[in-house]
Amino acid sequence: MYHLAKSLYLYATSKEGTPSTAAARFEYSVLLLGLDNAGKTTLLSQIKALYQPRADGAPAPNPGKTVPTVGQNVTTVSLPDLNLKIWDVGGQISMRGLWQSYYSSCHAIIFVVDSADVGQDPDITRLPSASTRRTSSISGPSRTRTGSGETFSEETVGINAAAGEFGRLGECQEVLESVLQSADVAGVPILVLANKQDREDCVEVVRIKEGFVRKVFEGETGGGVRDSRVLPVSALLGSGVQAAVEWVQSRVKWNKESRPPVMR
Numbered sequence: 001m002y003h004l005a006k007s008l009y010l011y012a013t014s015k016e017g018t019p020s021t022a023a024a025r026f027e028y029s030v031l032l033l034g035l036d037n038a039g040k041t042t043l044l045s046q047i048k049a050l051y052q053p054r055a056d057g058a059p060a061p062n063p064g065k066t067v068p069t070v071g072q073n074v075t076t077v078s079l080p081d082l083n084l085k086i087w088d089v090g091g092q093i094s095m096r097g098l099w100q101s102y103y104s105s106c107h108a109i110i111f112v113v114d115s116a117d118v119g120q121d122p123d124i125t126r127l128p129s130a131s132t133r134r135t136s137s138i139s140g141p142s143r144t145r146t147g148s149g150e151t152f153s154e155e156t157v158g159i160n161a162a163a164g165e166f167g168r169l170g171e172c173q174e175v176l177e178s179v180l181q182s183a184d185v186a187g188v189p190i191l192v193l194a195n196k197q198d199r200e201d202c203v204e205v206v207r208i209k210e211g212f213v214r215k216v217f218e219g220e221t222g223g224g225v226r227d228s229r230v231l232p233v234s235a236l237l238g239s240g241v242q243a244a245v246e247w248v249q250s251r252v253k254w255n256k257e258s259r260p261p262v263m264r
């Protein structure tokens with residue numbers, strides 16, 4: 001109760017959204033989503049290495065060593081004017097039903113795509129629309145229903161479909177659409193990261209943007225998206241990571257009237 005009252009007092013006495021004491025900080029929550037193996041945990045490690053210098057001077061832990069996330073990892077990084085609390089949740093099918101419980105309290109979403117797992121087709125814009133795939137493939141027993149009403153199953157996400165041509169791009173598209181279907185993410189800034197750009201077999205960011213992201217954002221589930229961006233990164237090498245964090249930092253501040261931060 002004391003803490004709540006103190007937070008309210010600090011908020012009420014702050015000037016133009018700036019905390020009135022050096023100790024009080026605004027905190028925004030950022031949700032890392034994406035298919036399993038996309039690179040979310042690796043990205044979180046790189047963000048930590050960039051923004052949480054180790055006091056003892058020891059080298060940052062090797063971000064290449066990860067195991068599939070079961071549950072969540074969370075890290076808070078301090079930027080000059082705010083804190084970002086970053087939630088990395090598991091991307092395996094069995095984990096995706098948990099994502100929706102984070103939606104209402106997040107201030108931004110980073111959706112990570114494995115650019116080396118979207119197939120070899122030279123024109124990924126030919127990817128059939130998700131609604132076509134859905135109507136032709138919903139069947140079978142192995143489904144997980146999420147609160148948003150979307151269904152994740154091996155069939156609907158295309159895992160056992162003839163994959164080679166488009167890799168997991170169709171699965172990616174359906175999963176991003178299912179996120180956007182939730183009313184709780186309406187208006188939240190969304191950054192799509194075309195990860196693994198260090199790999200020779202990766203698809204370049206412009207093709208991911210045109211062939212997949214634009215389709216989703218301009219499609220029927222994209223209506224609630226007000227602010228979005230697609231950026232290339234290599235979470236493993238750290239390239240592009242700072243630009244990604246800076247985009248999120250600026251956007252959560254712009255959006256603070258509709259999604260106010262919490263005071264810490």
Ligand SMILES: Nc1nc2c(ncn2[C@@H]2O[C@H](COP(=O)(O)OP(=O)(O)OP(=O)(O)O)[C@@H](O)[C@H]2O)c(=O)[nH]1
Nearest residue numbers: 036037038039040041042066069091196234235236
């Ligand atoms: N070459 C390359 N490999 C990467 C990159 N980012 C992640 N990886 C590798 O991809 C694999 C999966 O990375 P994770 O960070 O564990 O993936 P995740 O999205 O957290 O996966 P889940 O926890 O199952 O949802 C690991 O072997 C990483 O080393 C990258 O930028 N380049």
Ligand SMILES: [Mg+2]
Nearest residue numbers: 040041068069
């Ligand atoms: Mg992980």
